[in-house]
Amino acid sequence: MAKRIDVSGLTAYYSAHKAIEDISMTVEPRSVTAFIGPSGCGKSTFLRTLNRMHEVTPGGRVEGKVLLDDEDLYGHGIDPVSVRREVGMVFQRPNPFPTMSIFDNVAAGLRLNGSYKKTELQDVVEKSLKGANLWNEVKDRLNKPGSGLSGGQQQRLCIARAIAVEPNVLLMDEPCSALDPISTLAIEDLIGELKERFTIVIVTHNMQQAARVSDRTAFFNLSAVGQPGKLIEIDDTERIFSNPSVQATEDYISGRFG
Numbered sequence: 001m002a003k004r005i006d007v008s009g010l011t012a013y014y015s016a017h018k019a020i021e022d023i024s025m026t027v028e029p030r031s032v033t034a035f036i037g038p039s040g041c042g043k044s045t046f047l048r049t050l051n052r053m054h055e056v057t058p059g060g061r062v063e064g065k066v067l068l069d070d071e072d073l074y075g076h077g078i079d080p081v082s083v084r085r086e087v088g089m090v091f092q093r094p095n096p097f098p099t100m101s102i103f104d105n106v107a108a109g110l111r112l113n114g115s116y117k118k119t120e121l122q123d124v125v126e127k128s129l130k131g132a133n134l135w136n137e138v139k140d141r142l143n144k145p146g147s148g149l150s151g152g153q154q155q156r157l158c159i160a161r162a163i164a165v166e167p168n169v170l171l172m173d174e175p176c177s178a179l180d181p182i183s184t185l186a187i188e189d190l191i192g193e194l195k196e197r198f199t200i201v202i203v204t205h206n207m208q209q210a211a212r213v214s215d216r217t218a219f220f221n222l223s224a225v226g227q228p229g230k231l232i233e234i235d236d237t238e239r240i241f242s243n244p245s246v247q248a249t250e251d252y253i254s255g256r257f258g
């Protein structure tokens with residue numbers, strides 16, 4: 001069966017600095033994969049190579065291959081904009097468009113993609129807000145600015161915006177790190193629901209969160225400051241948290257690190 005994501009020999013640079021080296025992994029459709037590892041080991045960098053956001057950073061460059069459903073994302077003639085439509089992203093800090101209404105925030109990606117009838121837009125916005133478990137909280141104030149929501153609501157708004165364009169894959173870089181425990185649990189529940197439709201990759205520093213939400217866990221590490229980050233191991237989450245193959249993984253998840 002085709003893997004949804006199949007990465008081989010991926011190395012990424014910021015100008016001359018090699019941030020991550022020789023990473024290979026596969027991701028199954030409709031699964032949640034968690035990336036864990038110490039600060040600076042390249043989790044965010046690697047995540048951004050999966051939807052060609054890395055190259056947006058000046059000096060950002062990639063070697064190796066990323067296949068999405070057997071198609072090379074870095075192949076000739078591939079449009080990075082269409083890649084980012086297939087592989088959506090949610091960031092650490094909720095970043096709704098501040099002057100736009102809640103409705104327009106969710107509709108923004110769709111409007112970029114083409115023309116929709118008003119009723120079609122309304123349907124997709126409602127469906128996406130329901131999908132992000134936000135509909136009941138905002139249905140009476142869709143025309144109010146997105147920036148007027150709480151942090152946890154803003155993050156769910158950003159998830160609604162990301163899923164509105166029906167991506168295949170959703171990348172989330174520490175989506176809960178700015179949220180209180182209740183909003184965090186709401187997002188975690190949502191991830192459990194979303195994985196029935198999407199393939200999710202999430203970076204987290206919260207070990208309980210990785211254990212709760214993911215099917216597979218990838219541990220990244222670097223041998224010394226300034227050295228490139230590497231993938232140490234990837235396995236079923238249950239195994240990583242009970243009986244990992246590599247000592248460094250065990251040390252990291254049990255807090256005996258550094």
Ligand SMILES: Nc1ncnc2c1ncn2[C@@H]1O[C@H](COP(=O)(O)OP(=O)(O)OP(=O)(O)O)[C@@H](O)[C@H]1O
Nearest residue numbers: 014017019037038039040041042043044045046057
């Ligand atoms: N825009 C940038 N320009 C230059 N170097 C960068 C840039 N962003 C990240 N780096 C470097 O790349 C390496 C990996 O950084 P990255 O942000 O991917 O790590 P991370 O694992 O996500 O860390 P954290 O857990 O702190 O978010 C680090 O050495 C970092 O300094």
Ligand SMILES: [Mg+2]
Nearest residue numbers: 043044045203
């Ligand atoms: Mg990061």
